[in-house]
Amino acid sequence: MPNHLYLKLVLVTLFAASVVPAFAQVVPAATGGGGLTIAAGGGVSTYQMDFFPYGREWGGTLWVDGDLNLGPRFLQGLGVEAEARDLSLDRSASLPNDFRTDTLGGGPMYTWHFHRLRPYVKGIISYGSLDVYKHSYHFTWTEYAPGGGVEYRTFGNVFVRADYEYQAWFKVFGKNYTLDPNGWTFGAVYQFGHPHLRH
Numbered sequence: 647m648p649n650h651l652y653l654k655l656v657l658v659t660l661f662a663a664s665v666v667p668a669f670a671q672v673v674p675a676a677t678g679g680g681g682l683t684i685a686a687g688g689g690v691s692t693y694q695m696d697f698f699p700y701g702r703e704w705g706g707t708l709w710v711d712g713d714l715n716l717g718p719r720f721l722q723g724l725g726v727e728a729e730a731r732d733l734s735l736d737r738s739a740s741l742p743n744d745f746r747t748d749t750l751g752g753g754p755m756y757t758w759h760f761h762r763l764r765p766y767v768k769g770i771i772s773y774g775s776l777d778v779y780k781h782s783y784h785f786t787w788t789e790y791a792p793g794g795g796v797e798y799r800t801f802g803n804v805f806v807r808a809d810y811e812y813q814a815w816f817k818v819f820g821k822n823y824t825l826d827p828n829g830w831t832f833g834a835v836y837q838f839g840h841p842h843l844r845h
Contacts, residue, residue, distance in 0.1 A: 683713040683725075689807060689833015693733055695747070696826045697776075701738030703747060707731040707809075707831045713757065723759065727768055728752035731831075747827070748775045749789060749813075757797075764805065767794040774815055789815045803837045 688708040695701055713725035734746040751772025758765050774789040793811035800806055808830065815825035 681715060683715055683837070683839055685709075685711045685713075685805070685835045685837040687805075687807070687833055687835030689809070689831045691731055691733060691829060691831040693747075693827050693829030695741065695745075696828075697741070697745075701741035701745075702829075703733035703738075703741070703745070704736040705731065705733035706735065707833065709807075709809075709833075709835060711755065711835065723757040723766075725755050725757060726752060727755045727770065729770060729772075742778050744778060746777045748777075749773065751789075762799040764797040764799075765794070766797070768792070770811065772813075774813075776818075785818065787815045787818060789813050797835065800834075803839075804834055805837065806832075806834050808832055 686709065688706060690704070691707045692702060692704050695703055708730045710728045711725055712727075713723070715722060717724075729749075729752060731749045732746075733748070737743075737745055749772040751770050753768060753770040755766055755768035770791040770793065772789050772791065774787050776785045776787075777783065791811040791813040793809065795807060795809035797805040797807045809832075810828070810830050812828040813826065815827070817823065818825050
């Protein structure tokens, strides 16, 4: 990837880590003693595309997580995640110049809390879009993605995150064929309210 794109990726990550805390000033803080706890943020994504010719895409992802904090202790980590991803920042030379994928969806997640470290697993169902404009291709599917990752509390209410997903796009191009793109997102989330409330 060209050097100037590394700079863009760093700037996007820093922007997510700095803007989200400022956003917290206009959103009501989560309350203690049960109820919904909200975290939001974003990061830089890199995905290996299961598409001929094979290659890698780079872009960005936004997350909004809600932990329910209800029920017995073993359910305290149960929550939901909404995410939006746009992979159009850059791509491998093997992919067409105008190749782009986008997803928007959400699903359940479960988070464990170990002091500053918070590993999690999730299952996302998304509306996916693939575009290759030069050839006038535009396809949409429902895609399913198991995944997981880990968050680490750096300071205050800010957590850095490494997130992995393995997607399944079934019956693409009207055929019995499945695309299986997978990749990583590295970024940060800000938790509204007190960090110890999100289990």
